[in-house]
Amino acid sequence: MTDVETGPGPGRPDGARRVGRQPASSRIEIEHAAFRLFAEQGFEQTTVDDIAAAVGIARRTFFSYFPSKNDVPWGSFDQELVRFRAVLDATPPDLPVLEAVRRAVMEFNTVPPAEQPWHRRRLALILGTPALQAHSTLRYAEWRQVIVDFAAPRLGVPESSIDVQSIAYTALAVAIAAYDVWLRDDRGDLLDLLDRAFRVVAPRPTGAAGPES
Incomplete structure (x- = not known):
């Protein structure tokens, strides 16, 4: 991407x-x-x-x-999942899980300025093309699994636990909500929207750094 x-x-x-x-x-x-x-x-x-x-x-x-x-709108998604996993794995062990996920999702969606118009087209296709929805469901599951693989051992619970699954599904819902708002208003900043959306479901720990962290 x-x-x-x-x-x-x-x-x-x-x-x-x-x-x-x-x-x-x-x-x-x-x-x-x-x-x-x-x-x-x-x-x-x-x-x-x-x-x-x-x-x-x-x-x-x-x-x-x-x-x-159907894979074209997803670009180099598999390689990005590898990067997503690496960012999560590199987070300090004392960082709250959802805060670690927030930072990783922000990094996952950081693209060079020249690519941002294409990133917008990509997300518009993925979210707005009915013919892609079945394929997108599989991709969303792969994305959530990266979070599950990270969160389960951090929390010391099975991957199937409601704690871990809730974090993974919540992170996906937050990301999609931010994408949807961004696509409706081209003046908005995607990273700012993602940060604000995560704050709604999990207020940032006291003293934590801003969106660039």
Whole structure:
């Protein structure tokens, strides 16, 4: 999610593919081309062939980056989950669990300024495309599991306990609420909204640092 596209984009006049591109750049180029097509044609009306043609790649090359069209809006989600897990695991052991989750969710949603418009498109697609909802349910479960894997040993309870499951589901609900408000008002700041939403369900411990922590 945090990679930045470099060099000429899919709209190059000659339509030629860049030689020797780095995989991350290619993935971002495909994503951006797909987002444009989704906006112009609609998600369901856009095919994998349409996306491949827009970038100037073969259909099989598309599938080397994304298992399906439904995975495009999620970008490099698997790699981001690895980073999400690493941030949680690096938190001090004496930090309250929900505060640790707040910080990790903030980090998970930190993107370079140039990528923020694309992040907005990504979230609008994920939250507003009915055809993606079943796929999104699977992705949400993977996201929650990262929190469960972190919270259960910290609290000394089974992963199936109501304590752990409530934290995971609450964190997801908080994130989705912040996304929804952000998508309705492009003047808002996503990280500020996430921070405020977490404060509603768990006021920050006395003396804790602000959103940048």
